[in-house]
Amino acid sequence: MNNYSDVSFWFDSLDKNIQARPSLTDDIEVDVAIIGAGFTGLWTAYYLKQQKPDLSIAIIESEIAGFGASGRNGGWLKGSIEGESQMYAGLSLEQRQQVIQQVTGIVEEVKTVTQRENIDCDLHHGGVVYSAARYQEQLKRVDDSLSYFHGLGYTDDDYHRLTAAETKQYVNVRGCLGGIFIKHVATINPAKLARGLSDTVEALGVTIYEKTKAHSFNNRVVVTDNGQIKANIIVPAVEGYWSGINSDLKNHTIPIISNLVATTPLTEEQWQEIGFDKRPAFRDSSRLHSYAHRSADNRLIFGARGSYLFNSKIRQQHTLSPDEYAFHMKFMLDFFPSLEGVEITHNWSGTLGMSRRYSPHVIYDPKSGLALAGGYSGAGVGASNLLARTTADLILQKDSDLTTMPWVFNQSPNSVLKRWEPEPIRWLGYKTIRSVFSWEENVDNNPDSPRWKKKTAHTAAKILAPLLGY
Ligand SMILES: Cc1cc2nc3c(=O)[nH]c(=O)nc-3n(C[C@H](O)[C@H](O)[C@H](O)COP(=O)(O)OP(=O)(O)OC[C@H]3O[C@@H](n4cnc5c(N)ncnc54)[C@H](O)[C@@H]3O)c2cc1C
Structure with a gap:
């Protein structure tokens, strides 16, 4: 290449x-x-x-x-790591606070080094908003998530609850119900x-x-x-x-495939509709890992996690398949309907590593x-x-x-290190879990879904989520 x-x-x-x-x-x-x-x-x-x-x-x-x-x-430079609860098990509060200090110091360290070495990577320290939006079930996830972080030893200064009105001050996502603001996140190119x-x-x-x-x-x-x-x-x-x-x-x-799209630079009117004035990173509380931010040149960068290929094959193709593209467009417009018709200039995918x-x-x-x-x-x-x-x-x-x-x-x-299960269990397992997450998202996002269906979808997703470390 x-x-x-x-x-x-x-x-x-x-x-x-x-x-x-x-x-x-x-x-x-x-x-x-x-x-x-x-x-x-x-x-x-x-x-x-x-x-x-x-x-x-x-x-x-x-x-x-x-x-x-x-x-x-996706350009999120996070002052956090995955799997913190597992890591903190057995540590005293004082030990956890020492870990938290290291983890939350990441953004400042990268800022310091990039300034010292003259690396211009469009670093913008605007924090992140985790919102509850589009359907009611997300509100409980936001509250659970806040309790989880506070339980680990983070304070309100690190992670704090936002009302719906406060969340909208940051990002005007459809059906906004509230959110959490976390200051230890920056965005970069x-x-x-x-x-x-x-x-x-x-x-x-x-x-x-x-x-x-x-x-x-x-x-x-x-x-x-x-x-x-x-x-x-x-x-x-x-x-x-x-x-x-x-x-x-x-x-x-x-190897897990993850996909992103970037819009053409949006106009000031378009930004006024969807927010992002302070350029925070943003995600909602869907299990499909959807996230966005406003790039330094005023594009909306929007992504969600994708698939796994049999036998841990690494995808060579850089662009999205027609199905992946259609999914991303539908998903993005569900968050920000006012962007209907906006030009997408780039779409690409990459390979991240999911550790067992x-x-x-x-x-x-x-x-x-x-x-x-x-x-x-x-x-x-x-x-x-x-x-x-x-x-x-x-x-x-x-x-x-x-x-x-x-x-x-x-x-x-x-x-x-632990090994992933052998094939075809690995592939079947991942596919099944992703399908259940997508089903749960569709059921929750449909105001006409009966209660029993929602309950079944939540139970299935909750049982399966820990199998992917969520
Ligand atoms: C689409 C997408 C969105 C993401 N969004 C975010 C985000 O917003 N925030 C976040 O924190 N994380 C995000 N991640 C994850 C994050 O990008 C990775 O965790 C991180 O970049 C991993 O860095 P790395 O150096 O370990 O691996 P990589 O950046 O993958 O580097 C590995 C390098 O090794 C090379 N290589 C592979 N095999 C060989 C070989 N046999 N011999 C020599 N070289 C080899 C590869 O070409 C590659 O350059 C995202 C990942 C993807 C794919």
């Missing part, structure tokens, strides 16, 4: 003439070899070099830096951040080999088509792409020389920064606050 502008709207907004960096052509030896130039790999290289400039680091990337989820996502970071680490002395695919890694050697890399430490940072590597670790994360543990991990195993960070389950834009900082500290054997965090495991990866 040589023309990268169709990877995502974000890539299309970059300089059009991106040339891949040179590939690996020989066998080499380095201190640290990183597989994958997404946020995890790039941030890890950055924090390693910051602390130990003489470390030799090579990143190998099968396409170009930012080509994966990091250059295609993720391709600008990934490409900017890749230039930054390169300037610090990291070598990035693009168009170089790793086939396997073992015994401190990464094998590629063009040569081998011997390294003291290997950091596989391939999140949604594990199924493409020959490794016994690959079944712990499956349902919560992120940093695993450092000095015996095998492996350091693994990931398991973001679709929320890795911010989490990758925090976990990369942790990974760097572990590799450098520093005793820091980060290395005591509950996502850290000093064990062999196989003893920490």
